[in-house]
Amino acid sequence: MEGSVAYENDLNLKATELRLGLPGTDEREEQSVSNVRNKKRPLQDADEEFGANGKSDAQNETAPPAKAQIVGWPPIRSYRKNNFQPKKSESDGPGIYVKVSMDGAPYLRKIDLKVYTGYAELLQALENMFKFTIGEYSEREGYKGSDYAPTYEDKDGDWMLVGDVPWDMFVTSCKRLRIMKGSEARGLGGGV
Amino acid sequence: MESSEVNMSRDSSELDESARGSSSPDLALERVLSLLKSHRDRSSVSLVCKDWYNAERWSRTHVFIGNCYSVSPEIVARRFPKIRSVTLKGKPRFSDFNLVPQNWGADIHPWLVVFAAKYPFLEELRLKRMTISDESLEFLAVSFPNFKALSLLSCDGFSTDGLAIIATHCKNLTELDIQENGIDDKGGSWLSCFPESFTSLEALNFANLTSDINFDALERLVGRCKSMRVLKVNRSISLEQLQRLLVNALQLAELGTGSFSQELTFRQYEELESTLSSSKNIHTLSGLWEAKGLHLPALYPVCTHLTFLSLSYAPLQSGELAKLLAHCPQLRRLWVLDTVEDEGLEAVGSSCPLLEELRVFPADPFDEDIIHGVTEAGFVAVSYGCPRLHYVLYFCRQMTNAAVATIVQNCPDFTHFRLCIMDPGQPDYLTNEPMDEAFGAVVKTCTKLQRLSVSGLLTDLTFEYIGRYAKNLETLSVAFAGSSDWGMQCVLTGCPKLRKLEIRDCPFGNAALLSGLDKYESMRSLWMSACHVTMDGCRQLAREMPRLNVEVMKEDGSDDSEADKVYVYRSIAGPRRDAPPFVLTL
Numbered sequence: 001m002e003g004s005v006a007y008e009n010d011l012n013l014k015a016t017e018l019r020l021g022l023p024g025t026d027e028r029e030e031q032s033v034s035n036v037r038n039k040k041r042p043l044q045d046a047d048e049e050f051g052a053n054g055k056s057d058a059q060n061e062t063a064p065p066a067k068a069q070i071v072g073w074p075p076i077r078s079y080r081k082n083n084f085q086p087k088k089s090e091s092d093g094p095g096i097y098v099k100v101s102m103d104g105a106p107y108l109r110k111i112d113l114k115v116y117t118g119y120a121e122l123l124q125a126l127e128n129m130f131k132f133t134i135g136e137y138s139e140r141e142g143y144k145g146s147d148y149a150p151t152y153e154d155k156d157g158d159w160m161l162v163g164d165v166p167w168d169m170f171v172t173s174c175k176r177l178r179i180m181k182g183s184e185a186r187g188l189g190g191g192v
Numbered sequence: 193m194e195s196s197e198v199n200m201s202r203d204s205s206e207l208d209e210s211a212r213g214s215s216s217p218d219l220a221l222e223r224v225l226s227l228l229k230s231h232r233d234r235s236s237v238s239l240v241c242k243d244w245y246n247a248e249r250w251s252r253t254h255v256f257i258g259n260c261y262s263v264s265p266e267i268v269a270r271r272f273p274k275i276r277s278v279t280l281k282g283k284p285r286f287s288d289f290n291l292v293p294q295n296w297g298a299d300i301h302p303w304l305v306v307f308a309a310k311y312p313f314l315e316e317l318r319l320k321r322m323t324i325s326d327e328s329l330e331f332l333a334v335s336f337p338n339f340k341a342l343s344l345l346s347c348d349g350f351s352t353d354g355l356a357i358i359a360t361h362c363k364n365l366t367e368l369d370i371q372e373n374g375i376d377d378k379g380g381s382w383l384s385c386f387p388e389s390f391t392s393l394e395a396l397n398f399a400n401l402t403s404d405i406n407f408d409a410l411e412r413l414v415g416r417c418k419s420m421r422v423l424k425v426n427r428s429i430s431l432e433q434l435q436r437l438l439v440n441a442l443q444l445a446e447l448g449t450g451s452f453s454q455e456l457t458f459r460q461y462e463e464l465e466s467t468l469s470s471s472k473n474i475h476t477l478s479g480l481w482e483a484k485g486l487h488l489p490a491l492y493p494v495c496t497h498l499t500f501l502s503l504s505y506a507p508l509q510s511g512e513l514a515k516l517l518a519h520c521p522q523l524r525r526l527w528v529l530d531t532v533e534d535e536g537l538e539a540v541g542s543s544c545p546l547l548e549e550l551r552v553f554p555a556d557p558f559d560e561d562i563i564h565g566v567t568e569a570g571f572v573a574v575s576y577g578c579p580r581l582h583y584v585l586y587f588c589r590q591m592t593n594a595a596v597a598t599i600v601q602n603c604p605d606f607t608h609f610r611l612c613i614m615d616p617g618q619p620d621y622l623t624n625e626p627m628d629e630a631f632g633a634v635v636k637t638c639t640k641l642q643r644l645s646v647s648g649l650l651t652d653l654t655f656e657y658i659g660r661y662a663k664n665l666e667t668l669s670v671a672f673a674g675s676s677d678w679g680m681q682c683v684l685t686g687c688p689k690l691r692k693l694e695i696r697d698c699p700f701g702n703a704a705l706l707s708g709l710d711k712y713e714s715m716r717s718l719w720m721s722a723c724h725v726t727m728d729g730c731r732q733l734a735r736e737m738p739r740l741n742v743e744v745m746k747e748d749g750s751d752d753s754e755a756d757k758v759y760v761y762r763s764i765a766g767p768r769r770d771a772p773p774f775v776l777t778l
Contacts, residue, residue, distance in 0.1 A: 072289030072696075073671070074557045074587060074614045077346070079372040079400050080504070105748045106774060107294065131749040 098152075098174055102130045103181040113171045119163050126150060130179060137163050149180045218247055226251040253277060258716050260298055260322065261741065264765040265306035277316035277341075278307070284719050284759055285669075286694055287321060288346055291721060291757070293745065295772050299349075300324045301331070302770075308335040316341040316367075323347065329354030333361035341367035341395075348374030352401070356382035363387075367395040367422075380405030380428070386413050395422035399448045399479060404428040415440040421473075424448025427481045431456060435464045442470050447494075449479035452487055452506065461490065469493040478502035478527075485512040495519035502527040504553050514539035525549040530565040530587060537570030541577025549583035550574060557587070557614060568595035575602035582640075583608040590621040591648060596630035606638040610645035616672035616697070619649040626650055632657035635665075645669040655679035659686020667692040680704035684711050694719040702729030705758070709733070712740050717761035725755045727778075733760065734778035741767055742778045 095112035109129055116122040123134050135145035142161055143149045150162040154173045162170070162177070225248050228234050238248040254277040257263060268275075282298025284291075300322050307314050314336045324347055332339065339362050344350075352375065358368065359382055380403040386393070393413065398405070405428065414420060414437050421444060423437065429450025438444070456464065464487075474494050483506035495501075498520050503513070504527040513528065513536040523544040528536065530552050540547065552566055568591045575581060581603040591613050600606065611630075619626055627648035635641060635657050642664055646654060650673035658665065659682035666689050674680065680700040683693070684707050692715065701724035712718060727744065734742040745757035767777045 069558060070616065070697075072286065072291045073616065074554065074612055075289050075669075075671070076554070076557055076587075077288045077372060078290070078374070080553065102748070131747060 096171060096174075098176050100126065100129070100177040100179070102132075102148075102179040103184075105130060111177075113174065118167050119170075123150060123162070126177075126179065132179070139164070147181055150177065151180055152177045218243060221247040222251045226253075229254075231256045250274060254316075255279070257281065259761055259763075260303070261765065261768055262716070262761060262763045265303045267764065269306050269310035273310070275311050276314060277318075278303075278311075278314065279318040279320075280322060281320040282322035282347075284694070284717065285321070285692075286696065286719055286721065291696070293772075293774060296745075296775065297768065297770055297772065298322045299328075299770065301328045304328055304331055304335065312336065313338050315339060316343075318343040318345075319347050320345045321347065323349040324354070325349045326351055326354035326357070330357045333357050338364055340364050340392075341369075343367065343369035343371075344373055345369075345371045346373060351376035352378045352380070352382045352403070356385045359383065359385035360387070363390065364392055365390075366392050366419075368393070369395060369397045370401065371397060372400050375401065377401050377403050379403045383413070384409040388412070388416075391416045391418070393417040394419045395446075396420065397422065397424040397448065399424040399426050401426050402428075407433050411436055411440070418443070420444065422446040424478060425450045427451050427479075430454050431464060431487065432460055435460070435467050438467045438471055442467075443473055444471060445473050446476035447471070447474050447478075449477070450481065452480045452483035454487075456487070461487070465490045465493070472497070474498070476500040476502075478504075480506040482506065483508065485509070485515070488512060488516050491516070492519045496522070498523060500525040504529060504551070507531040507555050508536070509533075510535035510539065514543070517543040520544060521546075523547055525583075527551040527553070529553050529555045531555045532566075533564055534566055534570035534573065537566060538573040538577075541573045541575075544578060546580060547574070547578035548580050550578070550581060551583075551585040552587055553585075554587040554614065565589055568592050571595065572598055572602075575599040579603060580605070582606050585610040585612075587612045587614060589614050590618070591627065591630065592620045592622050593625065593627060593629040593633070594620075594622075596627075597633040600633050600637040604637050605640060606634065607640050608643040609634050609638065609641060610643065610669070611647055612645065613648040616647075617649045618647075626653070628653040628657070632661075635661040639664065641665055643667040646673055647671065648673075651675045652679035652682070655682045659683050662687050664689055666690060668694070670695045670698055672697045674698045674700060677701055677704035677707070681707040684708035690714075691716045693717075695721070695723060697722040699724055701725055702732070705729050705733060706736075709736055712737060712760055713762050715762070717759065719757075719759055720755075721757040723758075725758055726753050727755050728753065730755045730758055731778050739763070743768070743771070744776045744778065745774055746776060747774075 095114045097110050097112050100109045100111055111125065111129075113122070116125065127134060132148050133146050134148055134150060135143040137143055151159050152162055152170070152174045153176045154160050155175065159178070165173075221244070225234075225237060228237065231254070234248055234252060238245045249271050250273065252272050253274055255268060255272055255275050256279045257268070258281050260280050260282045280300070280303065283296060286292060287296070298321060300319060308331070312335070315338050317332070318341070324344065329350055332342075342358060342365070350373075355368075355370065358365070380401070383398070383405040386409070390413075394417070405426070407429070410425070414423065420441055423441060423444055424446070425434070425437070425448060427450055429437075431452060431454040434449050438447070468490055471494060475497055477491070477494060477498055477500070480503055483503070485508070495516065496519060499522055501520060501523055507529050508516075508531060510533050513532045517523070517539050520543065524546055526540060526544065526547060526549070528551070537552070540550065552570075554565060566586070566588050568588070571584075571586055571588070572595050575598065579602060582605045584606065591611065596611075613627070620630075628651055630648070631644070631646050631650070631654045634644065641662055644658070644662065644665060644667070646669070652675045655674060656679075658668065665687045668683065668687070668690065677700055680695070680698070681704055683690070684704075690711065700720065705720065705725050706729060708718070730742050730744055734740070739762060741761055741763045743759045744755045745759070747756045750756050768775070771777055
C-alpha cells in the first residue's frame with residue numbers, strides 16, 4: 001500500500017548532527033533548522049521529554065521545515081489517508097517522484113521532491129528513511145564525517161553531489177537519487 | 193479457533209478418509225454438529241473424544257485461520273475434508289501502518305493450489321492482510337466452478353485486471369467485496385466484464401477503488417441482479433447516477449454512495465429524495481464523500497431505519513451532523529470524522545440513545561497546527577447519552593484521567609476500548625500526570641473488556657492494572673508506553689485470555705520477552721518493534737520454545753545485536769519456508 005511518503009519518516013532515535021551551509025539559502029532558515037535539531041531528544045527518553053517543558057520548547061521555534069513524522073503513527077490505514085479529500089497544498093500539479101536507492105539496501109524507495117522545501121528537509125527525510133547519517137556538507141569537501149554521500153542523476157545523465165546547485169534547480173533537474181556508500185562516496189566532493 | 197489449530201497436531205496420522213469408514217460413523221451426531229456455526233464451539237466439541245473429533249471434522253464447512261502461518265494448507269485439508277468456506281488472515285496488524293516491509297509473505301497461492309485439489313467445490317474465500325496476485329485470482333476463477341464469495345480486506349498484490357478475471361469467469365458469484373486494499377487500480381473496465389447473462393450478485397463493494405467505471409455497465413448489472421442487498425460504489429459515482437441505480441434496487445439493505453456533492457437541479461433533487469424514500473430496507477449507509485449539508489436532508493427518510501452510518505469520508509461540521517442525527521434514532525453504529533468536534537458528539541449523545549459503537553477518525557492526523565478536532569469533552573458527552581456504548585475507537589489530541597473515569601462509569605459494558613491520543617507520550621493535559629489512572633479505571637470497571645489500545649504518557653502502573661484486572665482481555669495494543677520490563681511482565685503473567693499482543697516503541701527488553709514463555713503457546717501472536725529486545729533474547733526464546741516461530745525483521749543499517757521487529761507466533765507448520773531475506777527465523 002502506498003501511503004504518501006511524507007508520512008513515512010522516522011523520528012530520529014539519535015540526535016542528528018546535520019548542519020548545512022548551502023549557497024542560495026538564507027541564514028535565517030539555517031538557524032531555525034539547527035535550533036530544532038539541538039532540541040531533539042532521543043525517543044527513548046520519552047518520560048523526560050514529554051513533560052510540559054519539553055513540548056513547549058519544540059514549539060517555540062519558527063515552524064521547522066522538517067516535520068518529525070513517526071512511521072505508522074497515528075495508526076491510520078493508508079487507504080484512509082489516500083481516499084480522503086486531497087489536502088489543499090501550496091503548489092498545484094502532480095508531485096515530482098524520483099526513485100531513491102541506497103547502496104546495500106534490498107529495495108528502492110520513491111519520494112516526492114515537491115514535498116520538501118529545501119535540502120535540509122530532503123536530507124533529513126533520507127536519513128530517516130534509510131536510517132543513516134549524512135555528514136556535514138561543505139562546498140569544498142562534500143559530505144564529511146560519514147560513509148554516505150547523497151548523489152543524484154541529472155538531466156544530462158551525470159551523477160552529481162546533492163547540494164551543489166540551488167534547490168529549485170535541483171528539483172527540476174533531478175531524475176533519481178542514489179545514496180552512495182563507502183570509498184566511492186568518500187571520493188566525491190566539490191574539490192575533486 | 194486458536195485451540196483447534198493447536199489440536200490439529202494430534203492424530204494427524206489418523207486423518208485418512210478410510211478412518212471414517214472403519215469406526216462406525218455417528219451420522220446423527222454429525223447432523224447435530226453441522227448446526228454448530230461458531231468455530232469456538234466447534235473447537236470445544238472436537239476436544240470431547242475421538243468420535244466427536246471425527247464427527248466435527250466431517251461436518252465442518254467453514255474454517256477460520258487467524259494466522260496463515262500457524263498451520264499449513266495440507267494439514268487443514270487433511271483434517272477437514274468438506275470445507276466450502278475459508279477465512280484467512282495473514283500479516284501482523286501493524287502492517288496496516290507500514291511497519292512491515294513489502295514482500296513479507298502471506299501469499300495465498302500455495303493455499304489455493306491445495307484447495308483446488310482438495311476442495312474443488314469451494315464457495316467462499318475471505319482474506320485479510322494477505323498477498324494475492326492477479327495470477328492467483330485467475331487460478332481461483334478457473335479452479336472453483338461453484339465459487340460464490342470473494343472478500344479482500346487490507347490485501348495487496350493484485351490489480352483491477354484480477355477483478356476483471358473474476359467478473360468474467362465466476363458464473364455463480366454472489367459477493368465481491370474489495371475493501372481497503374493495496375490494489376493497483378488500472379481503471380474501471382473490470383466491472384464491464386460481468387456477462388449480460390450474469391444475475392447472481394448479491395453484494396458488491398468497490399468503494400475504495402478510485403478509477404471511473406462504466407456507469408452503463410453498472411446500471412445494467414444492478415438492474416438485473418434482483419437479489420442485490422449490498423451495493424457500495426466508489427467516489428466516481430455522482431448523485432444523479434446514484435439515483436438511477438437506486439431506482440432499480442429498492443430492495444437494497446446496505447448502501448454506499450459515491451460522491452455526495454453535485455450541483456443538482458431542483459427536479460433532480462426531488463427525484464433523489466423520492467427514490468431514497470422508497471428505499472425502505474436500507475439499514476447501513478456509507479460513502480458520502482464530500483457530503484455537503486445541502487444534500488443531506490435527502491437522506492432523512494433513510495435515516496429513520498438506519499442502524500449503521502459511516503461518515504468517515506464526509507468532513508461534516510457539528511451543526512450538519514446534529515441535524516442529520518436528529519433523524520437517526522435507531523442508530524447502533526456511527527463512524528465520523530473529528531471535524532464534527534465536541535459539539536457534534538454532544539448531538540450524538542442526545543440523538544442516539546441506542547448507540548453501541550462509535551468511531552471518531554482524525555481528518556488531519558499529521559497536521560500539528562490543528563487546534564480543533566475532538567477532546568475529552570465530546571467523549572464524555574457521548575457516554576452520558578449512550579449507556580449501551582461498548583465499542584469505541586477515538587482519536588483525539590487531549591485527554592484526562594478524570595474524563596475517562598467518568599466515561600467508563602457511564603458505560604461499564606465496554607468490550608472494545610481503543611483510545612488514541614495522537615501525540616505520543618502525552619500526559620493528562622490538566623494535571624500533567626500520566627494517563628495510568630484512566631486505563632486503570634477502564635480495566636477495573638469494564639469487566640467484559642476484550643480489546644484495549646492504550647496511548648498517552650503511561651508508566652508500568654498501567655500495565656499492573658491491566659494484568660490485575662483485565663481478565664477477559666484478548667487483544668492489547670501498546671505504543672510509546674511503559675517504564676521498564678516490569679510493565680510487560682505484568683501483562684504476560686496477568687491476563688489469562690490474552691491472544692494478541694502488539695507493542696511498538698516501548699522500553700521492554702529481553703527480560704520482559706522471556707517472561708512470557710508460558711504464555712505464548714496459548715496466544716495467537718506477539719509483535720514487538722522498536723523495543724529493547726536483542727537477537728540474543730530472541731534466540732533464547734526460540735531455543736526454549738521450539739513450537740513457536742520466532743521471526744526477526746532486520747532493518748538495514750541497524751546494529752547486528754538489535755532485534756528491530758520481532759514477530760512470535762505458535763505454529764504446527766514449523767518455520768516458514770517462504771521467508772524473504774529480511775525475515776530471520778530463529
